[in-house]
Amino acid sequence: MIEINNVNKWYGDFQVLSECSISIAKGDVVVVCGPSGSGKSTLIKCVNGLEPFQQGEIVIDGTSVGDPKTNLPKLRSRVGMVFQHFELFPHLSITDNLTVAQIKVLGRSKQEAVKKGLAYLDRVGLSAHAHKYPAELSGGQQQRVAIARALSMDPVAMLFDEPTSALDPEMIQEVLDVMVGLAKEGMTMMVVTHEMGFARQVANRVVFMDEGRIVEDCATEAFFGSPRSERAQQFLSKIL
Numbered sequence: 299m300i301e302i303n304n305v306n307k308w309y310g311d312f313q314v315l316s317e318c319s320i321s322i323a324k325g326d327v328v329v330v331c332g333p334s335g336s337g338k339s340t341l342i343k344c345v346n347g348l349e350p351f352q353q354g355e356i357v358i359d360g361t362s363v364g365d366p367k368t369n370l371p372k373l374r375s376r377v378g379m380v381f382q383h384f385e386l387f388p389h390l391s392i393t394d395n396l397t398v399a400q401i402k403v404l405g406r407s408k409q410e411a412v413k414k415g416l417a418y419l420d421r422v423g424l425s426a427h428a429h430k431y432p433a434e435l436s437g438g439q440q441q442r443v444a445i446a447r448a449l450s451m452d453p454v455a456m457l458f459d460e461p462t463s464a465l466d467p468e469m470i471q472e473v474l475d476v477m478v479g480l481a482k483e484g485m486t487m488m489v490v491t492h493e494m495g496f497a498r499q500v501a502n503r504v505v506f507m508d509e510g511r512i513v514e515d516c517a518t519e520a521f522f523g524s525p526r527s528e529r530a531q532q533f534l535s536k537i538l
């Protein structure tokens with residue numbers, strides 16, 4: 299579903315990604331972790347076409363992200379993205395947040411978009427809040443709306459970039475629970491997170507990045523049991 303092949307990216311003279319390759323099959327849940335500044339956000343933004351890269355190739359469900367002929371807004375709409383900081387539109391109600399892209403990008407009727415959006419809002423346990431505005435919801439609730447909004451686009455895969463790291467501790471679990479549910483239903487997911495409980499529970503694979511390189515890419519149990527690289531061992535000893 300997501301093929302990342304030998305991607306190299308520079309910001310000016312600084313090489314932020316070096317020969318990154320990851321292959322994510324349909325239904326895989328891949329957790330990406332690593333120290334701050336190792337290039338995790340940059341890589342996930344490249345997958346979604348939010349950041350250009352100079353070398354290599356990323357193919358999502360048969361469509362090449364770097365191909366100038368690719369319709370990026372359309373491709374982006376098929377890959378749900380949830381960021382660290384809630385990116386809901388503050389001036390729109392929750393219902394409008396859930397429907398605006400369905401209507402504008404996918405051309406759905408308002409009625410169809412509302413039906414779909416509210417169904418996903420119910421799934422994340424927030425149907426009572428449809429008429430509210432983002433500022434009236436807690437951080438955890440906003441993040442669940444962001445997930446519902448992404449799902450409303452019928453994505454082929456979901457990308458998460460530290461979706462719980464800006465949340466108060468008591469709200470982290472409610473967001474992780476939604477993500478665990480998605481993973482168990484077979485959604486293809488690439489998740490940047492340091493929530494190792496989540497990784498252990500649902501990830502098939504853990505990718506460890508350091509200084510723009512993929513240092514480890516292995517089965518979850520193998521990663522937690524005995525990471526090969528010293529960097530990953532050090533990293534794990536600090537966060538576990």
Ligand code: ADP
Pocket residue numbers: 309314332333334335336337338339340341
């Ligand atoms: P991570 O998500 O793993 O913390 P990032 O992908 O955010 O890492 O950043 C990787 C490196 O690229 C860092 O050294 C960061 O300072 C640098 N970087 C990120 N964005 C930019 C940018 N727009 N311009 C220049 N350097 C950047």
Ligand code: MG
Pocket residue numbers: 338339340460
């Ligand atoms: Mg980051």
